[in-house]
Amino acid sequence: MQTLRLTPDADGISRASALLRAGQTVAIPTETVYGLAADARNGDAVARIYQAKGRPSFNPLIVHLPDAETVATIAEMHPQAQVLARAFWPGALTLVLPLRPDAGIASLVTAGLDTIGLRVPAHPAARALLRDFGGPLAAPSANASGRISPTSADHVLSDDGGLNGRIAAVLDAGPCNVGVESTIIGWIDGRATLLRPGGIPAEAIEAALGRPLIRHDGDPVAPSAPGQLTSHYAPNAALRLNAQPRPGETHITFGRPGPFSLSETGDLTQAAARLFDMLRKADAQGRPISVAPIPEQGLGAAINDRLRRAAAPRD
Template sequence: MQTLTLRQDPQGIARAAELLAAGQAVALPTETVYGLAADARDGAAVARIYAAKGRPAFNPLIVHVADTAAARAIALLDDEAERLAAVFWPGPLTLVLPLRPGSGLAGIVTAGLDTVGVRVPAHPVAQAVLAAFGGPLAAPSANASGRISPTTAAHVLDPDGGLAGRIAAVIDGGPCPVGVESTIVGWRDGRAALLRPGGIPAEAVEAALGRPLDRAGHLAAPDSPGQLSSHYAPRAALRLDADAPRPGETFVGFGRVDGADLTLSATGDLTEAAARLFDVLRAADRLGRPIAVARVPGTGLGLAINDRLRRAAAPR
């Protein structure tokens, strides 16, 4: 398959919508990372996502919709979910909600679960595609499963861990401004739980709810997207919380550290570090040496950064 690169203009949006309606998979920018989209109502189309990514079939997919009304058509939102949707949508928050009977979603999207992860993206290109297509789009990150997530169209087409030749098209919408995946919140035993840290700090979600989130550990069989323990992984071995490099290591710094080959943020800015995380991991991986990463604070967006780094360093 030849993968088309489409412009983020009306013609490119219309072509993407045509391909999606024909059951093809199309990569598109969101404010978090590039997603690999397919019609969430078409099982064969969604299977193309799994095939292109080599994604484990037990890992469910996030469904992207145009607005909260479209979310209500496929999922059941209680008062707390409605409150979070009102505050954070459109934006990088995914809510794992009970699946609405008769939602029309293909079973492969939820991996057999009775819940679905739903998000309303804020990126104008994603919104334009949703409007032109007129339905829900399943859209995990547009990379081979377990590999570093893409924040540019070039990453999607990267011959090492990318999807060139496996998908119909990618819309080039420039770099993603947030740079890490969405925060995922679900409900367990009636209590809101943080299932995956991401682009919205957990503290902001807690402020909107007026109470703390339960903190969920990773599961052997995921009940939401992003729950695999080994994920976002470079090829090289990764060592975390390093004060200095060992001989033969590529050292990724954060803040003022000596001897860094690359840095997430020389000034210790967590927002910059989140936006640069996957780019820096890719650059470090290309050097072909083990990677050591300096300690990153575990507050705000640092929680999401450290979550990605732990998964990247997990045994595999």
């Protein structure tokens, strides 16, 4: 596709918002880095983020909101989170909070977890777009996976790790003034934990809380927030991959109809959007699960990566 370069005036904001409502991806400026935004409620749109970035696995994505009040519709805000929100939002801080069951967020955003990373950006263009769009935007950095994060629209459109031709538009508001990703704070066993260093110093967060942060590097299984690793959603049932169905199993199909079909037409974008919901639906049957072969190409590589992690031996 041709990637449009939009200006952050009323017309550009309106065009970017219309593209997002249509399920497209748009690179947007924040004070940290440019993010690749999509409607966080639309699984197909979120899958296009992974497709554009060539992301190797379905890591949790940070969701951007226009204000702290909107957080209450998506996640549970406990007292420490409220303290940090008052101190640092809008700003370069992401809070990982318990997801509300009725939040309406696509499961691909959280990678099947019951928590969600939320941020209220300070950049005026991002805030204007969020108000105009009127909903939550999932937005990891707007660069090819594994490449340098972009701090300008030119970086987003560059031939070296950029996304020109892979996304609908970039909202060009000049260079980012922070230039590193947001700091991520979560809570493990009720204790505030630094999950990723970023644009707000840990010392400032500790001062606001009046207590030290726990440092957490995670384990090598899968990330619960961008920039760190920990255990992830996997079904309770045993999981067989690249499999033909056996009696007594719940079989997840691909490229054919069925009650547990990732995509009847073999559409990898649709399969990615349905993956975590389908795993939960299959697991609820209380039987071993088998999954049909999925092509190891495009988003299929990411789908298979996540399935292999879910099927890995557990202690």
